[in-house]
Amino acid sequence: MHDTASADLHIHTTYSDGKFTPEQILRYAAKRGIQTVAFTDHDNANGYRAGLPIAQRLGIELIPAIEFTCHWPHCDIPIEDDDTDVLGYFINVEHPAFLAFEQTAFQDVCERMTELCERLTQLGYPMTLQEVLAENPHYPGGLHLAHAFQRKGYVSEWQEVVQILHRAKDHLRSATFSIYQAIELVHQIGGIAILAHPTTLTGQHNRFRPEHLAMLVEMGLDGLELYHPRVDASARRYLSDIARQFKLLVSGGTDQHGWKDGLRRLGKEPITPDMVAALRARHAARQYQKGE
Template sequence: MIDLHLHSTASDGTYTPEELVMLAAKLKLRAIAITDHDNVDGIEPAIKEGNRLGVEVIPAIELSSDLDGQDIHILGYCIDYEHIWFKKHLKDLREARYERALKMVERLQKIGLDILLKDVLKYTRDGTAVGRVHLAKAMLEKGYIDNIQEAFNKYIGKKGPCYIKKSIYTPEEVIKIIKKVKGIPVLAHPGVSKVDEFIPNFVKAGLQGLEAYHSRHNSAQTRKYKKMANKFGLIVTGGSDCHGLSRELLIGSINVPDSIVDDLKKLKA
């Protein structure tokens, strides 16, 4: 088995990159991919730990895009994560995330929640892409909510009073960015995004895969996107979308065939 959709403490996960690799080794996974949001800092330490424990780590990332108000996530596999232009670009994206978090903190304060930016940043590390889950953790610590999901439902979800829209790209622009750093762009959890009618447009823009195996896909959806991938000549990928202990989804929780790693390597070559 493999798991090609994992988040570490470099973005909004609770496990360090090394801990994810150690967990993968315990589960006897052949390969994993660290797919942090707007950040590649977790890749190098994961690769080093993977070399030590015999777990292959595929360099990857997850980037957000917007399509008429719909949040579309694109995964990039086998990327040149040391590309200077790419690192500068990701730094700009993380700074935008920081500004967004600041504005959301201000909105939380206006409705009476005593949350400071320092309360949020204590859950991040230097260079971390600040996300809404970090705000949720601060709210949880102060007793304003009973669990992480409640923060999204009541305050910082898209329909919440403290939500701030991200300043992001179109799916086509994100695909172009991933291709520029020699990566393989894959549409993340299409069953969640629900943009099937736009997939042909994404393919024309350079999309090369669909994430058919996902923790929020049922078996019918997995079959559907495998069939769609075959129709458009795309590869199929999959992963748990593990964020660690902040959510219930854990590494290796779905059955993803390891042949996908070989498909990625062939496409990369």
């Protein structure tokens, strides 16, 4: 039991591409003694809204959060993979600017999925957005597409499904929302902006460099997600050093989606109460500055 942290700040629910409902996750967290949880669903906070009354009943702190799907801006400091995720914590999910964002983001993901379905259709595998939404009306994600694809019986092997979808996705446009817009919106709605799993931005030959981070700090980035299954110990040491130079906050979580191994990994990244307290303090300071 002692190897489970008291907090997990990166979890996906059925409101984006996670397998488990907010209630299932919260009940599991309660059993494991995890006291602080953040649902970081892609581009919406509906998991938070659904989970809040349940968390209150169970005595768990549920931090209002989100994971924005963004693109890296066109600039002098390019990055290998244009797709960038930004986490927002302690956000005001009822702010009109946020509600407007949620609507636009849902349209954007539907448009990209429609384009992907059209490409698959051209490749000889007819597919529609409606069929993907039938898998999960809350969010048409890649995994839901894969499930719909398999359900239609085009191929039997999962590995083959993944390969076909990978091919169809080549050069599909990124989300219209930029990392800059994400940071700006998070601050507008009182939150803290954290760069998600920084290691996924760069390939082996193009390490995430201090210049990259300097640009994000200039935009107002508050911190880095240094505890994540895709940030190994050497990457963490390297990133911790540059995070310190910029006086950035540190965050983390298991990025649980639950498809492979259920909820067993929940709470398995060493997130300390101090890290959560530092995020909360930055949020409070920002509210104070705004005079709210």
